[in-house]
Amino acid sequence: MSEKDSEMSFLDHLEIFRWHLIRAAAAIMFFAIIAFIYKDIVFDVILLGPKNPDFPTYKALCNISRFLGFEDAFCLTESPFSLMNISMSGQFSTHITTSIFAGFIVSFPYVLWELWRFISPALLDGETKLAKGIVFFSSLLFMSGIVFGYYVVDPLSVNFLGSYQVSSTVANQIGLTSFISTVTTVCLANAIIFELPVLVYFLTKIGLLTPEFMRIYRKHAMVVTLILSAIITPPDITSQVLVSLPLIVLYELSIRISARVIKNQEKNKS
Numbered sequence: 394m395s396e397k398d399s400e401m402s403f404l405d406h407l408e409i410f411r412w413h414l415i416r417a418a419a420a421i422m423f424f425a426i427i428a429f430i431y432k433d434i435v436f437d438v439i440l441l442g443p444k445n446p447d448f449p450t451y452k453a454l455c456n457i458s459r460f461l462g463f464e465d466a467f468c469l470t471e472s473p474f475s476l477m478n479i480s481m482s483g484q485f486s487t488h489i490t491t492s493i494f495a496g497f498i499v500s501f502p503y504v505l506w507e508l509w510r511f512i513s514p515a516l517l518d519g520e521t522k523l524a525k526g527i528v529f530f531s532s533l534l535f536m537s538g539i540v541f542g543y544y545v546v547d548p549l550s551v552n553f554l555g556s557y558q559v560s561s562t563v564a565n566q567i568g569l570t571s572f573i574s575t576v577t578t579v580c581l582a583n584a585i586i587f588e589l590p591v592l593v594y595f596l597t598k599i600g601l602l603t604p605e606f607m608r609i610y611r612k613h614a615m616v617v618t619l620i621l622s623a624i625i626t627p628p629d630i631t632s633q634v635l636v637s638l639p640l641i642v643l644y645e646l647s648i649r650i651s652a653r654v655i656k657n658q659e660k661n662k663s
Contacts (some may be wrong), residue, residue: 404623405578409511410511410520412509413507413510413511414507417500417503417504417507417508420496420500420503420504420507421493421496421497421500421504421569422478422493422496422577423500424495424496424499424500425492425493425495425496425497426492426496427496428491428492428495428496428499429488429489429492432488432492435491435492435495436488436491440491440573440576440577441476441506441549441572443543443547443548443552444472444474444476444551444555444572445472446469446470446471446472448469448488448548449517449544450544450545450549451468451469451548451552454467454468454469455467455468461553463562469552471553471623472555472648473552473565474555474556474565474566475554475565475566475567476567476569476572477567477568477569478567478568478569478570479565479568480570483497483568483569483570486567487569487570487573491573491577494577494581498539498580498584501532501535501536502528502532502536505528506528509527509528514653527591527594530590530591531588531591534584534586534587534588534590535587535588535589536584537587538583538584538585538586538587538588539580539581539583539584541583541587541639542579542580542581542582542583542584543576543580545635545636546579546583546636547575547576547580549635550579551572551575551576553568554575558576586621586643587639587643588641589640589643589644589647590643590646590647590650592652593607593647593648593650593651594650594651594654596655597651597654597655602651603651604648604649604651604655607644607648607651608648611644611648614644615641615644618637618640618641618644619633619637621636621637621640622634622636622637622640
């Protein structure tokens with residue numbers, strides 16, 4: 394930290410933070426406007442993609458089904474439901490909120506970078522280099538969670554919930570807002586879950602978590618993982634296994650990260 398930074402008042406720091414927030418918000422709005430303009434791509438290709446039988450995940454499951462000799466058991470030939478809008482401003486409001494959501498997702502690395510620029514003057518030289526790595530890996534994990542949620546969890550959830558019927562006399566006509574909310578919430582939930590290694594790193598850094606604690610409660614963590622998988626996926630074993638495996642890998646990776654942090658702290662003390 395420089396002498397100039399140490400002499401800055403609280404209001405000075407608040408003013409600097411305000412400008413970082415303004416730039417981050419401007420980036421979000423910039424990409425939100427682009428998403429708003431290119432609504433055909435955002436909706437028809439991306440958000441409504443998990444509804445279509447030609448979605449890559451359904452094609453992959455169909456190929457796996459045929460390879461295993463189950464013929465077309467896992468193939469989706471037609472959409473099990475239709476979408477509708479029952480509100481006068483429903484499509485317009487959905488267009489706006491979805492565009493803002495898309496703007497946040499695309500600009501997330503920049504938003505994180507602005508946050509790093511704000512806190513970096515208060516860090517030591519070694520911590521500054523490490524913080525740069527945190528920004529990169531946090532963005533990578535966040536985007537990985539989005540991709541995993543979109544290509545794995547969303548298709549399974551959409552197909553199950555959209556085709557589930559309590560009676561053959563009740564047709565599934567899903568509201569547009571409900572469908573978009575499901576797709577985006579699942580993606581965002583997975584993105585947050587994928588940030589587990591970063592959370593573990595900071596908790597270990599401040600002494601609230603140790604690798605020994607994580608190893609002792611590994612079985613409990615597996616149970617929590619299965620519960621999370623059951624919440625965000627359809628109630629079938631295949632879907633839960635597909636979702637729980639990455640979470641287990643992230644947990645084991647977090648243990649290694651925690652152990653590495655402890656090792657570096659002990660090395661610096663000696």
